[in-house]
Amino acid sequence: MGDLVIKAEGISKKYCRTIKHTMLYGATDLSKSFLGINQNTNHLRNGEFWAVDNLSFELKRGECLGVIGPNGSGKSTLLKMINGIFMPDRGKIEINGRVGALIEIGAGFHPMLTGRENVYVNGSILGLSKKEIDRKFDDILDFAEIGEFIDAPVKHYSSGMHVRLGFAIAAQMEPDVMLIDEVLAVGDIGFRDKCFNAMARILKNAAVIFVSHAMPLVARISSRVCVMNHGNAVYQGRDVPKGIHNYYSNFEVATGIIAGNGRAVIHNIDFESKGEKGIEQLNYLDDLTVHLDLTVDPEVKYPSVAIGFISQELQTVALCYSLFDKIRIHNAGEHMNLALKLPEVCLSPGAYMLLVHITDERRVEVFAEHYAVKKLKIIGDFVTSAPVQLAGNWYINKTMLHKTGDL
Numbered sequence: 015m016g017d018l019v020i021k022a023e024g025i026s027k028k029y030c031r032t033i034k035h036t037m038l039y040g041a042t043d044l045s046k047s048f049l050g051i052n053q054n055t056n057h058l059r060n061g062e063f064w065a066v067d068n069l070s071f072e073l074k075r076g077e078c079l080g081v082i083g084p085n086g087s088g089k090s091t092l093l094k095m096i097n098g099i100f101m102p103d104r105g106k107i108e109i110n111g112r113v114g115a116l117i118e119i120g121a122g123f124h125p126m127l128t129g130r131e132n133v134y135v136n137g138s139i140l141g142l143s144k145k146e147i148d149r150k151f152d153d154i155l156d157f158a159e160i161g162e163f164i165d166a167p168v169k170h171y172s173s174g175m176h177v178r179l180g181f182a183i184a185a186q187m188e189p190d191v192m193l194i195d196e197v198l199a200v201g202d203i204g205f206r207d208k209c210f211n212a213m214a215r216i217l218k219n220a221a222v223i224f225v226s227h228a229m230p231l232v233a234r235i236s237s238r239v240c241v242m243n244h245g246n247a248v249y250q251g252r253d254v255p256k257g258i259h260n261y262y263s264n265f266e267v268a269t270g271i272i273a274g275n276g277r278a279v280i281h282n283i284d285f286e287s288k289g290e291k292g293i294e295q296l297n298y299l300d301d302l303t304v305h306l307d308l309t310v311d312p313e314v315k316y317p318s319v320a321i322g323f324i325s326q327e328l329q330t331v332a333l334c335y336s337l338f339d340k341i342r343i344h345n346a347g348e349h350m351n352l353a354l355k356l357p358e359v360c361l362s363p364g365a366y367m368l369l370v371h372i373t374d375e376r377r378v379e380v381f382a383e384h385y386a387v388k389k390l391k392i393i394g395d396f397v398t399s400a401p402v403q404l405a406g407n408w409y410i411n412k413t414m415l416h417k418t419g420d421l
Contacts, residue, residue: 018110019190019221020073020096025105026245027066027091028058056104065091067245068105073238075190078213078222080236080254082229082261087242089225093117093193096223111190111220112141116180125169129160129179132168136180140187150186157182157208178205185212192222210235229258229327233399255397259364262326271385277314278372278381281349282307283388298363298394299405304354306370310381312347317381319343320371321354323361324386330369331401332361337375362403363394 030036039059058064066088073079081089094100096107097115123132133154137147147154155164158178160171168176184192192213213222213235226232232239232254239257241249249260285293286303296302310317322333334354336343343352367386373379396403407414 017074017076018072019075020071020110020223021108022072022096023070023105023107024068025066025070025092025095025102025107026064026068027088027095027100028062028103029065029091030061031063032061034061064245066095066102066242069240069242069247070105071240071247071250073191073221073223075219075221076217077238078217078224078236080232080239080257081223081225081242082227082232082239082257083242083248084264086244088245089242090117090195092242093195093223093225096191097193109191112187113191113193114140114184114187114189115193116177116184117193117195117225123168123176123180126167128166129158129164129168129171132179133164133183136183137187140183140189142187146187154179154182154186157185157212159205174202174205181209181212185209185216188219189216190220192216192220194222195225196227206231229261230399233258253397255399258399259397262364265326270387272383272387273385274372274380274382276382277311277379278308278317279310280306280308280370280372280382280384280387283368283370283384285388285390294389295391295393296359298392298403299358299360302356302359302390304356304368306350306352306354308350308352308372308382309348310345310350310372312345314345314374314381316342316375317345318373318375318377319352320369320373322369322371323366323390324369325401326365328386329401331366337377358405359392360403360405361392362398362401363392363396364401366390366392 030039039062069092071079081092083089091100093115094117095102096109097113097117123136127135133151134144134147138144142150160175160178163171163175168179171179194213216222222235224232224236236254238252239249239254240247241257241260243264249257251257284291284305285296286305287293287296287300291305304321306319318335318337320333320335322330325331334356366389368388368390369386370382370384371380372382374381
């Protein structure tokens with residue numbers, strides 16, 4: 015296989031939807047296997063479905079495959095087949111080297127044993143000798159950051175401590191293949207950074223398969239991406255931002271969350287571009303005007319208004335405050351029609367939602383807060399992992415470069 019570490023060809027895995035069918039088919043399959051009768055695994059029996067269906071990929075040392083998709087799309091089943099927990103019903107998997115896996119919180123840990131004892135048990139399961147574990151133990155303990163709890167039974171560990179210890183063991187075993195599921199989501203920011211630094215070190219001599227719903231993390235470390243849905247790979251490739259964009263297309267985020275003490279009321283919100291109102295999409299770098307029709311309590315003489323955009327990760331990616339722009343909005347106690355013009359909107363192509371905050375000048379009392387109340391789609395001929403794509407002028411030796419074409 016050379017530098018090729020994993021080769022999966024047409025792998026498929028099927029499950030039953032009910033316990034009744036699981037037990038029935040399990041007994042039937044065991045009997046046929048015992049009698050040496052060939053089994054036809056290419057078709058689905060009543061009550062079965064393909065959790066993973068006809069998936070193929072190759073992975074070399076130094077590559078990280080980000081596996082993403084909605085819940086129930088087959089991501090964890092794929093990892094368990096690669097780890098040897100499940101055998102594929104169709105296809106084959108070739109692995110060149112040792113596999114390290116962190117695919118379930120506390121997997122391989124005995125709750126009654128101490129952390130120290132579990133290091134030796136889990137390390138042995140992962141293929142480390144006692145001498146190797148002895149030599150690496152201090153590094154494992156230092157990485158896990160659990161201190162004196164190393165001699166406490168792991169049944170008393172938090173989920174974060176389980177992950178710390180599990181990843182510390184897996185990271186020290188120097189695997190040829192590293193499998194990581196969503197378990198890193200329970201770690202704090204400092205520990206996640208440490209894990210990604212460890213993964214960068216592991217990637218020098220290994221291949222990593224990383225399953226996550228956190229797209230910024232996938233974009234950070236993945237060199238390739240596989241988007242799964244209903245057991246099928248709907249996108250595979252090295253264009254990670256394009257894969258992430260495909261992943262987002264599977265979801266429809268609910269809009270219309272309204273809060274605040276009611277001293278301000280937003281009656282209508284509208285988008286305008288190039289003289290056209292009521293738009294729902296905008297070209298990258300086009301101007302945008304946001305119109306607000308609102309009423310504010312007459313006792314509030316100078317309200318402060320903030321308008322911003324939320325990404326599909328539900329993160330605020332851009333804000334414009336009237337206060338920061340040194341704009342003082344005078345309230346006469348009547349209907350107000352505010353307009354905010356945003357020149358050359360540089361949000362990356364994708365789907366966004368509007369947020370509006372109306373507060374007092376000190377930004378202490380919230381009169382109205384409309385979160386994800388209106389959708390706006392940004393159109394462009396490119397995809398990027400960053401929510402904002404800055405448009406800049408590029409120079410070499412003070413000579414401005416000429417554009418080859420519009421984005």
